[in-house]
Amino acid sequence: MNDVISKVRSGDVRTVAKLIRDIDDGIPGVWEVLKELHPYTGRAYVLGVTGAPGVGKSTLVDGIISAYRAKHITVGVIAVDPTSPFTGGAILGDRIRMQRHSTDPGVFIRSLATRGQFGGLTQSTRHVVDVFDAMGKEIIIVETVGVGQDEIDIVRTAHTTLIVTIPGMGDDIQAIKAGILETGDVFVVNKADKDGADRAVQDIQLMLEMNRHHRQRETRWIPRIVKTEAHRGLGLDKLLEEIAAHREHLFRDGREHLAAHLRNKAKIELIDLIKQRVFAVVMEEAVQSHWLDSFLDDIIQKKIDPFTVCDRFLTERKI
Amino acid sequence: MNDVISKVRSGDVRTVAKLIRDIDDGIPGVWEVLKELHPYTGRAYVLGVTGAPGVGKSTLVDGIISAYRAKHITVGVIAVDPTSPFTGGAILGDRIRMQRHSTDPGVFIRSLATRGQFGGLTQSTRHVVDVFDAMGKEIIIVETVGVGQDEIDIVRTAHTTLIVTIPGMGDDIQAIKAGILETGDVFVVNKADKDGADRAVQDIQLMLEMNRHHRQRETRWIPRIVKTEAHRGLGLDKLLEEIAAHREHLFRDGREHLAAHLRNKAKIELIDLIKQRVFAVVMEEAVQSHWLDSFLDDIIQKKIDPFTVCDRFLTERKI
Numbered sequence: 001m002n003d004v005i006s007k008v009r010s011g012d013v014r015t016v017a018k019l020i021r022d023i024d025d026g027i028p029g030v031w032e033v034l035k036e037l038h039p040y041t042g043r044a045y046v047l048g049v050t051g052a053p054g055v056g057k058s059t060l061v062d063g064i065i066s067a068y069r070a071k072h073i074t075v076g077v078i079a080v081d082p083t084s085p086f087t088g089g090a091i092l093g094d095r096i097r098m099q100r101h102s103t104d105p106g107v108f109i110r111s112l113a114t115r116g117q118f119g120g121l122t123q124s125t126r127h128v129v130d131v132f133d134a135m136g137k138e139i140i141i142v143e144t145v146g147v148g149q150d151e152i153d154i155v156r157t158a159h160t161t162l163i164v165t166i167p168g169m170g171d172d173i174q175a176i177k178a179g180i181l182e183t184g185d186v187f188v189v190n191k192a193d194k195d196g197a198d199r200a201v202q203d204i205q206l207m208l209e210m211n212r213h214h215r216q217r218e219t220r221w222i223p224r225i226v227k228t229e230a231h232r233g234l235g236l237d238k239l240l241e242e243i244a245a246h247r248e249h250l251f252r253d254g255r256e257h258l259a260a261h262l263r264n265k266a267k268i269e270l271i272d273l274i275k276q277r278v279f280a281v282v283m284e285e286a287v288q289s290h291w292l293d294s295f296l297d298d299i300i301q302k303k304i305d306p307f308t309v310c311d312r313f314l315t316e317r318k319i
Numbered sequence: 320m321n322d323v324i325s326k327v328r329s330g331d332v333r334t335v336a337k338l339i340r341d342i343d344d345g346i347p348g349v350w351e352v353l354k355e356l357h358p359y360t361g362r363a364y365v366l367g368v369t370g371a372p373g374v375g376k377s378t379l380v381d382g383i384i385s386a387y388r389a390k391h392i393t394v395g396v397i398a399v400d401p402t403s404p405f406t407g408g409a410i411l412g413d414r415i416r417m418q419r420h421s422t423d424p425g426v427f428i429r430s431l432a433t434r435g436q437f438g439g440l441t442q443s444t445r446h447v448v449d450v451f452d453a454m455g456k457e458i459i460i461v462e463t464v465g466v467g468q469d470e471i472d473i474v475r476t477a478h479t480t481l482i483v484t485i486p487g488m489g490d491d492i493q494a495i496k497a498g499i500l501e502t503g504d505v506f507v508v509n510k511a512d513k514d515g516a517d518r519a520v521q522d523i524q525l526m527l528e529m530n531r532h533h534r535q536r537e538t539r540w541i542p543r544i545v546k547t548e549a550h551r552g553l554g555l556d557k558l559l560e561e562i563a564a565h566r567e568h569l570f571r572d573g574r575e576h577l578a579a580h581l582r583n584k585a586k587i588e589l590i591d592l593i594k595q596r597v598f599a600v601v602m603e604e605a606v607q608s609h610w611l612d613s614f615l616d617d618i619i620q621k622k623i624d625p626f627t628v629c630d631r632f633l634t635e636r637k638i
Binding site: 038262278281293299 | 360588590598616624625628633
């Protein structure tokens with residue numbers, strides 16, 4: 001065990017890769033390793049990057065990696081792909097682009113696509129963040145495709161969250177932006193060479209303005225908006241500046257907020273662990289239960305309703 | 320109680336609207352109503368409609384409603400919006416368009432945005448399907464924005480699932496299509512007047528071809544691909560034909576598959592109910608627990624790890 005811990009801490013690629021695979025596969029023994037790693041976590045700065053499909057998140061993340069590496073800052077990247085429940089593995093898509101960094105020992109990139117029980121993906125992401133943290137990565141980028149509940153849970157544990165949009169998308173995009181508005185610390189209008197970039201900036205400004213009262217009471221941070229053309233490397237320095245500004249805000253002006261954030265994060269993580277364990281125990285019983293199975297045909301034939309069966313199960317199980 | 324049930328069954332708009340609001344708000348008493356409604360469910364045909372933001376799902380659904388209404392078939396629509404965890408209400412966006420059907424007594428449209436505990440949205444959606452079903456709606460359309468795990472869980476309970484795409488989206492879209500490929504019974508290339516529509520059809524065909532062996536063994540259905548221009552009402556008749564073809568397949572050639580589907584659906588729903596109940600009991604204890612709270616600072620200061628705290632909680636709780 002101590003051998004694994006020290007190998008992770010010294011950044012041994014093979015050990016870390018195996019550990020991440022075990023996390024993604026939900027190997028039970030992984031908890032023991034994470035337990036031992038816990039004292040060495042909490043130093044990395046976590047960036048969440050989210051936005052709708054097609055906005056160029058991977059290209060942007062690729063650019064952010066380069067910009068941090070130019071400053072000799074080490075980077076871990078977790079590309080989370082909750083869109084692939086059946087294929088069982090993360091689809092790389094244009095993330096292959098990022099792989100040009102894979103020969104740089106200061107960069108570690110992994111895709112996650114954990115399936116299975118509740119919270120699997122969110123939990124695995126957190127655990128991989130902890131592993132990257134323990135191995136000494138200074139910046140950890142969590143990139144998620146899409147903007148569902150999973151993604152919001154995932155970015156919620158980041159220190160700074162970037163919401164990526166592009167000019168000229170339809171009403172759906174507007175709806176999404178409104179929904180995740182409160183999670184965004186820095187808004188990125190990528191592909192800013194396209195028509196409508198200034199309009200997109202104004203739309204975001206307007207929405208932020210409308211939500212200012214609610215938001216500022218909580219964090220006293222006014223979200224920034226940055227235009228980028230990630231494919232040409234434009235706007236990235238400005239983006240890093242705004243991220244740094246938010247970081248400084250958190251650790252200086254926002255210390256109270258940071259303390260609350262850390263407590264809240266610890267509580268959410270603890271409750272998620274409990275959920276997972278309760279699941280592992282109770283759900284395995286339920287799934288395996290011939291007793292439950294014996295009611296299925298009666299439910300379909302409307303002889304009994306599922307609510308009654310559920311209540312009986314809980315009574316039997318004394319919960 | 321009996322009054323509520325008979326009012327739902329006779330399609331009383333006010334009663335149904337209140338019931339759906341209670342479902343969305345997670346009012347506990349709603350279970351009792353759903354229990355009583357259970358015998359009257361199982362007759363409607365459920366269509367799942369999903370796809371990335373911006374593909375025009377709402378316009379398409381609007382067109383599908385019109386096409387069914389022209390055949391005097393009654394329709395219920397559930398617009399699921401999992402992108403809005405903070406605002407607390409479903410964002411209508413361009414769904415307002417659909418509201419032109421709201422004066423038609425044969426159509427019932429509701430948005431859902433349930434937040435809160437695990438599975439909230441998936442479960443609420445199912446329950447609203449049951450309500451629409453009990454009130455006699457013949458076709459129930461479940462439309463979801465985005466393509467995360469929530470959405471896949473939601474469409475998985477549909478009889479026929481439409482995956483909507485548009486020509487010329489990037490690699491992200493390809494990745495999503497690959498990920499949800501197995502859930503699609505009919506693929507719609509909407510906005511087919513745009514460049515690249517035929518290419519999009521070919522891409523889907525290619526992917527289906529690659530997955531054929533896996534898929535056919537399970538359902539023996541070869542997914543159809545339909546081009547539509549929903550904003551002009553084009554392609555909708557063809558789309559309805561393909562949906563009808565899939566329906567016929569399910570009830571005739573695929574009866575074994577349908578029976579398995581029903582049992583599987585009943586089991587998933589039962590287990591989700593159990594999850595929800597276990598949550599309501601155990602999680603409320605955890606969230607309220609001062610005992611758990613007392614460990615948060617120690618966790619942050621790395622004096623104890625969350626895994627150990629979790630294990631102690633479960634031991635105390637005798638799970």
